[in-house]
Amino acid sequence: MKKAAKDLLRVFAVASLVLSSMLVAFAWNPSTSNLTGTDSSTDSSVSGVNRRFNIDGGPSGTYGMQAGDDSDSLALLMKMVTVTTSNVPSSPPATVSPAADSDDGTATAFGFQRKCFYAKGRYWAFFYRCPGGTSWVISYFTSTDGSTWSEGAQSPISTSCDEGSRFSLFFDGTYVHYALRASSNYVLRYRRGTPRTDGGIDWSAAQQTAYTANSTSTIYRPCIAVDSSGYAWIGFQLNDGTIGVPYIIKSGNNDGTWGTGTNTKLLSVGLVEGTNGGYSVAAIPLTGGKMLAIYTANSQYVMTKRWTGSSWGSQVNETTSKALRGFAFSATNEGDDVHLVFTKSGTPRSIVYSKYSYSSNSFGTEETAAGSTYVDDSRCGPVLSINRKNNVLYCFWTTWSYMYYNTRGTSWGTPTQWYSNSPYWVESTTCFYESNGGGIGMIHLYSDQRVKFAARVNGGFSVGDMSAGDQYEMNFTVGSKDFAMLFNATGPTSGYCNLFYKDTGAGSWSSGTYFSQTSIQTGTEYHDTNTYIGFVLTNSTSSADGSAKFIVSKSYLGSLGASGTSVTNIVSVAYVNGNGRPKPSGTTPNDRCPSTGTASYTLQQGGIGVPEFPVGVLVLAIPLMGIYFYLRERSRTNRGNCIGEAPRHE
Amino acid sequence: MEKLPDMSKATILLFGVILTLAASMVCLLQRQARSSLEGKVIEVGLIESGGMPALYFNLRNTGGNYANYTYTIRYNSTDRGLVADSSSIMVPPGQTFYYTAVLTRPSQGVMVLNLKIYRGGGSVEESLLHDQTWIIRAQR
Numbered sequence: 001m002k003k004a005a006k007d008l009l010r011v012f013a014v015a016s017l018v019l020s021s022m023l024v025a026f027a028w029n030p031s032t033s034n035l036t037g038t039d040s041s042t043d044s045s046v047s048g049v050n051r052r053f054n055i056d057g058g059p060s061g062t063y064g065m066q067a068g069d070d071s072d073s074l075a076l077l078m079k080m081v082t083v084t085t086s087n088v089p090s091s092p093p094a095t096v097s098p099a100a101d102s103d104d105g106t107a108t109a110f111g112f113q114r115k116c117f118y119a120k121g122r123y124w125a126f127f128y129r130c131p132g133g134t135s136w137v138i139s140y141f142t143s144t145d146g147s148t149w150s151e152g153a154q155s156p157i158s159t160s161c162d163e164g165s166r167f168s169l170f171f172d173g174t175y176v177h178y179a180l181r182a183s184s185n186y187v188l189r190y191r192r193g194t195p196r197t198d199g200g201i202d203w204s205a206a207q208q209t210a211y212t213a214n215s216t217s218t219i220y221r222p223c224i225a226v227d228s229s230g231y232a233w234i235g236f237q238l239n240d241g242t243i244g245v246p247y248i249i250k251s252g253n254n255d256g257t258w259g260t261g262t263n264t265k266l267l268s269v270g271l272v273e274g275t276n277g278g279y280s281v282a283a284i285p286l287t288g289g290k291m292l293a294i295y296t297a298n299s300q301y302v303m304t305k306r307w308t309g310s311s312w313g314s315q316v317n318e319t320t321s322k323a324l325r326g327f328a329f330s331a332t333n334e335g336d337d338v339h340l341v342f343t344k345s346g347t348p349r350s351i352v353y354s355k356y357s358y359s360s361n362s363f364g365t366e367e368t369a370a371g372s373t374y375v376d377d378s379r380c381g382p383v384l385s386i387n388r389k390n391n392v393l394y395c396f397w398t399t400w401s402y403m404y405y406n407t408r409g410t411s412w413g414t415p416t417q418w419y420s421n422s423p424y425w426v427e428s429t430t431c432f433y434e435s436n437g438g439g440i441g442m443i444h445l446y447s448d449q450r451v452k453f454a455a456r457v458n459g460g461f462s463v464g465d466m467s468a469g470d471q472y473e474m475n476f477t478v479g480s481k482d483f484a485m486l487f488n489a490t491g492p493t494s495g496y497c498n499l500f501y502k503d504t505g506a507g508s509w510s511s512g513t514y515f516s517q518t519s520i521q522t523g524t525e526y527h528d529t530n531t532y533i534g535f536v537l538t539n540s541t542s543s544a545d546g547s548a549k550f551i552v553s554k555s556y557l558g559s560l561g562a563s564g565t566s567v568t569n570i571v572s573v574a575y576v577n578g579n580g581r582p583k584p585s586g587t588t589p590n591d592r593c594p595s596t597g598t599a600s601y602t603l604q605q606g607g608i609g610v611p612e613f614p615v616g617v618l619v620l621a622i623p624l625m626g627i628y629f630y631l632r633e634r635s636r637t638n639r640g641n642c643i644g645e646a647p648r649h650e
Numbered sequence: 651m652e653k654l655p656d657m658s659k660a661t662i663l664l665f666g667v668i669l670t671l672a673a674s675m676v677c678l679l680q681r682q683a684r685s686s687l688e689g690k691v692i693e694v695g696l697i698e699s700g701g702m703p704a705l706y707f708n709l710r711n712t713g714g715n716y717a718n719y720t721y722t723i724r725y726n727s728t729d730r731g732l733v734a735d736s737s738s739i740m741v742p743p744g745q746t747f748y749y750t751a752v753l754t755r756p757s758q759g760v761m762v763l764n765l766k767i768y769r770g771g772g773s774v775e776e777s778l779l780h781d782q783t784w785i786i787r788a789q790r
Binding site for chain 1: 664667668671697702704706716732735737739740741742745747748749750751752753754757
């Protein structure tokens, strides 16, 4: 009996080992080192379209895509180019406004108010202009390549705003919001819309009245921003005819209409609004519904007051240096911190940078972004933007005809003289608040009364820099089934992964699995609840390719009818303005890999289409085996014991 | 009553175990075979895990032909206000469409989440297959 028990224990031990190995054997997401074999060696850009994506180019020669597998899943990797920087257009600047225009000097004023952005595969530029020299309007133009511009279908957006500095714009990644003073000096208007791929705008609602002051008051220099919860804020100077105070208001609605929210006077004591004097207020969005109001005036310190998400902080903080002019500053956020540049008051002139920290509620040590060698008494002031791929700051400014920029990763470099348009001089300028997936662009008005555009575009991929409609897609065939896996971005850090399938050569795709994810982080693996499909998005760096990695369960592919060990017809494509379907009709890929033909891969860790054996059956069968051995052993023992035994008699 | 010898009791017990295991195996295999043909047409669930609740549904086409379905998901997002996501899908006969949406739990208040699934390419009430609403509270 003891021996039988030992046998039984032995069998169970072996069975447990087998089962354990089976459980450990479940694999998912083959490591990068397992992805080999199908690199494309050519840079296969699709000509004739804006080349924002570059999925197969790199500085080092290991371009293209890769495939790999483990025992349970297949992975396909689409490589993105490393971070590189180039000019758009290649010989900047491009002319935006038509030749018949006679635009005003405030066309693109002021820097902190913002009037341009990138969305839906287009650059967008809004400015004050006089088409044909007859009437003054706020118009907008768009361009897919930064070189050729055309007026948008909803342009002009206002015929009663009477100066460029009375218009402000903010793009929040989905909606464009604007604020302007129109018709009456004491009324602020607001509107929100969705930029379209064709350059049009779908307005969320009619133009709203955001604020109505006393009829004897005047509103100056509105600046709009939108917090992380979608609520619009507008900072401005409210002037009673003599004294101007900094003011900021918040909408109570986040649906495109303006609702009664909060109205806040930032300082109770104002200044006289002299020539180009008085306060200017910039609203800077932070995280979690927080907001920072930055305001200053001629020869004043730059001050801040923070909104915690539910109330205003009590104290206003100041920079060490004073600003030369109230409007000559610009700021952008990085999380809850805010980067600020302004032209320093006094001589010699310089452009000063300081970083506001929300946690300490104070400005840090001031740095010089550009010394007196590069700065004159230009009225434009510096404008600041941030590259969301790597959080590098771009500061643009002008001296006479020359356009300069400087960048800051951890410290400021040496200023670069970018271009000039002699004999004309720059009269006003502004730039993107952030990179928005299309690099960092700026618009400015030269004294020839023409608005110009130029951008510094950073290649490479970054999760936080995705634009809605960015689509990365991989097509492949297993056995008699075609598959398409794609990732379609819905925002800078959100999107969805789809798997479609069809019989090889069939026309229409069937839907297999849809999986959407928010708050995506670089290098993190995400998958659906069934672990059928998943993806990993990895940022490019200056020395390493970025990537989009698609993972799919082999057993799931088998359940859809795939079988075999050969993965063929592998092609990766990238689209701007993808619609979440394979090969969006009417859309030309931004890039394709390989440039012609397809790649293939042979599965290394087991084929697709082998029916799954239920583990439960194994769990039940192993005890049966144990019992069988036990009985067999006992039967032998019994037979042995019977030899030589005398028959029993009652 | 005469006591059964030890060996007989053990044998009966062993055969009992064998029968039970064998019956379980048959049931398991039968269940697996059935699951690919029958089961629910729609399975819907909300997995409330931390700050990232996940809505999922599995939609099986039990008919003999390709079928179109339309689903609409609406929720009030802290970040973006009201979000509506609608899409039409085609599912081959006997196949299942799997949907998963990982959401971000609101930082304050509640998120009202609604899922509607329609048969066909439209969203007319007559073809409504499923309509369910969840309320997701802010994380404490």
